[in-house]
Amino acid sequence: MTGPVLELRQATKAYGGVPAIDGVDFALERGEIHALVGENGAGKSTLTKVMAGVVSLTSGQMLVDGREIQPRTPLEARHLGVAMVFQENSLVPSMTVAQNLFLGQEKYFNRLRGIYIAAQQFLQSLNFDVSPTATVSLLGAAKKQMVEIARAVLHNAQVIIFDEPTASLTPEEKKYFFDLVLELKRRGVSVIFISHALEEALLISDRITVLRDGKHVVTDMTANFDRARIVQAMVGRDLSQTVYGRHKETVRPRGPRVLSVQNLRMAPMVKNNSFSIFAGQITGVFGLVGAGRTETFKVVSGVLKRDFFHGGEIVLNGRPVRFAVPAAAVRSGVAYVTEDRKVEGFFETMSIARNVYMGFLAKMGGKRPFMLRREAASIGESWIKNLNVRAISKDVKVIELSGGNQQKVVVAKSLVQEPELIIFDEPTRGVDVGAIAEIHQLLNRLADEGRAVVMISSYLPEILALSDRVLVCRQGKVVEEFSALEATEEKIMYAAIH
């Protein structure tokens, strides 16, 4: 058989009228490793979710082995031979490896001994070093992934989709993972591989497809790509002219020390972390997944519950503090702008104005026993104007806005509290290009006003374009500090990895 094992033609998927992917053509050959790259929000996840039956196409066709078919559930996709390994594990933590492998395929009488023996033989045939009787929750990230892969192979998957498979792996585990993928390829399995790590894509894939803003940009043999060509295809223009701007030439001077953290511990994510944050500056915090950046600042701002607080000292403006809840931090002038606005950012049933006003009420506390409608409207309107939120009116529900405008509302909800120290966690994640520039301007404005701005970001160009000072985290602590003048992508990445 020749021809692609899986093909999408003019695939479009819209959420609430906004296309996440728009007229994408994509073909996957038999036994190839196909890397899918693109910026956050380029449509990579949506594209693969369509193939895996997690979401259905709004329009367009999907062909499996040349036959038009559209899986409506992950189970249907699995029957078609398409399996997806998710970023978050989809294993049952309290069950053993063998039980997970055979989950959903148990015979009528489920003999544990039988499945242990079968699992043992199967894992050995794949040359996977995992014990079938081990409980999944006790396994490391790499072994969990192994189990997921084994399960996909067991289900006779012809196509296995990996969404950011290496994000949580150590370098040795990564190497092992690549061997696994190559082994799958030898078995004739086609692999789709979503990655932000371009080096990995270049190293392992046969072909690369670049998506941008939901559209297909280019598909070519990996040999014809280099890093610069991929980046250019991803952003669509030369990097020096992007919204991220050029390398900084001047930095803002340090203001007074606003925050000082000494030996902060929170097992297992934060280990003896010490650093300071100064007023009137943007401090960029870079680190790979698992570096404990978000956790550290969530402890500082009281978002993580005190139960997880294992020790160390946090000094805010010369005063030791220990916020047990965000409410206390907010009153002390600390605001945390979440990286996940849907889960902990905004109120979806409420209007824009009401969302912003909720932030105001939370800060004012007892000083506002009653809501003042006129105040709510005027505060809402002034912040919509201030942050240039594009909406028909202040009464539009936040859920109906685009990602960038939602993010602006979440930011406004915190800024209305007039924080002295404001922590942005991935402020431009899932935000459209135009809004990215506006949010960056806003961060600069806040630092110019003399506030202490912390920007946690996983995107190096963003870190370099905005930060006056760069902190690099690795394995639970800040390991290196650069002035923006001396920082380069290579230096930062080197500190984050080694």
Place this chain on the structure above:
Amino acid sequence: MMKIRLSQQVIVFILFVVLFVGFSAFLPGFFRSNNLLTLLQNVAILGILGLAMSIVVIGRGVDLSLVASLSVPAGLVLQMVQYGHSVPAALAAGLALALAFGLVNGWLIAYADVPSLFTTLASGLFLAGLGQVAFFKIDVVQWSAALDGLAVIGRGTLFGIPTPVIMFGLASLAVALFLKSTRLGAYIYAMGDNPNAARVGGVPVRPLIVLQYVLAALIGAFAGLVLAASINSMPTRIFNSTLIYDVILVVVLGGIGLSGGRGGVLNTIVGTLLIGTMLNAMTILNLSYSAQNLVKGLVLLVAILADSFVNPRNEETAQQGDI
């Protein structure tokens, strides 16, 4: 999407009007001022309990112990007066009991992280049992003459309207003011909409949960006093009735989404009127108690089904706009 959500309360109201007109036309004796006043009087207590439930449901909880809050503190007041204690002392004791009960409920749910469904199921049973064992001599506690100064809250009429209905109206006004115009009311909506976002934004979520259950217990106790005044006694076995289902029915049917953050007092009132009409018609039709339960159960199931259609919480909406 938007249109459906806006008109949910209107749909229920139209349903109420259709039923009302239908019954008026075809049910002999329904459309008489006497019967309509009885209808209102019968649902006034239910309505007040519905207000208490609304506050909790808007904040993403549920309070199944409301009927215990209705019967036990009010029963305690009646019993103490019967024993010869002074009225203020009895009232203070009843109030303290309701307050303590709400605090315990709230603490268990907010600080011990027990789901509200199970907490209030168990605590309601406990309170009702406590009443039977420790407070009440017999199942029906009689209204003593010493309490007659208080009887105005439930007995007689004002401008031809039965006082319980007026009490329902006053309670509605107070709860509406609380929910729509105070900071704490706004907090409750925020918490019901997205508890994580509320917390991160600086809303004191846990104290707020406690407040919800304290308010529910106090409103429940108030409903109990109104009930006792209107029927001259407190039938403490009311806990074993199906009243709590009616309360949930009022809230869900009125269009206060069980997923929280939606609806208001108007929804409770519309829901109450609809249930009142339904119950009254079933009584006139002389349906047996069991048959009435069958109908109520069916309506509740349909209402919950409709609620999860109108206010869906599936993966796809959770990921709207998320790429």
